[in-house]
Amino acid sequence: MKFVILGAGALGSVIAAYLARSGEDVTLIARGARAKHLTQNGVTITGLEDFTVPVPIVEDPKTLSGADVLILAVKTYDTAAAIAAVRHVEVGATFSVQNGIKKNQQLADAFGADAVLGAISFISAAIEANGAANLTVQNHTLIGEPSGGTSRRAEDIVSRLVKAKLVASVSDNILGEEWTKYSAWSGAATLALVPHQAAWKFFTDPGTARIMARVMREAASLADHLDVQLQPGGPINMVKVFEGTEDEAVALVQETGKGLGRNAPQFRPSMMQDVQSGKRIEVEETFGHAVALAKEFGLSVPTLETCYMMLSAVNRLPHTPE
Secondary structure, three states: OEEEEEOOOHHHHHHHHHHHHOOOEEEEEOOHHHHHHHHHHOEEEEEOOOEEEOOOEEOOHHHOOEEEEEEEOOOHHHHHHHHHHHOOOEEEEEEEOOOOOOHHHHHHHHHOHHHEOEEEEEEEEEEOOOOOEEEEEEEEEEEEOOOOOOOHHHHHHHHHHHHOOOOEEEOOOHHHHHHHHHHHHHHHHHHHHOOOOOHHHHHHOHHHHHHHHHHHHHHHHHHHHOOOOOOOOOOOOHHHHHHOOHHHHHHHHHHHHHHHHHHOOOOOOHHHHHHHOOOOOOOHHHHHHHHHHHHHHOOOOHHHHHHHHHHHHHHHOOOOOO
């Protein structure tokens, strides 16, 4: 099975390195200085494991003709350009491990709905100054058919991920899983507004925990409108967050924060990492898309919309590393 991974950031690098180490046929699409570094040095993983493995690097996607599996792992704001560069590639199956819930439609528009699998990943990593991908959390990656149920192709891909020592399984309700992750992620992503604070402190503070809870509940209301069933798994039980009272949701967020303080005090959501690094953050395709859906559905999402406007302002301000 030939894997092509589009995006050589932290998550794309981790997946590529693990698959390559297990003997899979992997090509990693990278560009500029990152491509040069990986070509010369291989892909290095640090943190939970320490190893370096050579991975074929492609800078010009025009040289590619086909892939059994195309994995989209670029930042959401680079999606349109990234997909356009590989639109000519004959793809057997494709899925995205990006944040947000817009990704599947973008892939379907390029490669056809039949080629698209749903997916989420709870891998947390960051690119270090030396180019290594520092892996701090290696939790589940879920893959499934958007229509529901399981399939041989999803099972085959997952079996190869598992063989590569990545934690993965097939989901028979991947749309529910994607919306569940997005609803929880949207609350945590508001931490990008206070990048100088430890994430767990933001979770546990009663004021900011209420903001997070409201954003999560408003995002979940979009899934409810679409009759997508949220799932109880993940770092926070979004079913309880959405179906309970606001105060109960706040308590769940605070309890999650206490767990982070005990077990992962250095945890930083990807958007917080990007702000601290002076990088652009993922706003339009995540928060902006949700706000647009809410307007289309006639739903009120005032907290999510407020955070969207504030996070958009972060992108308009000069980007300088802290």
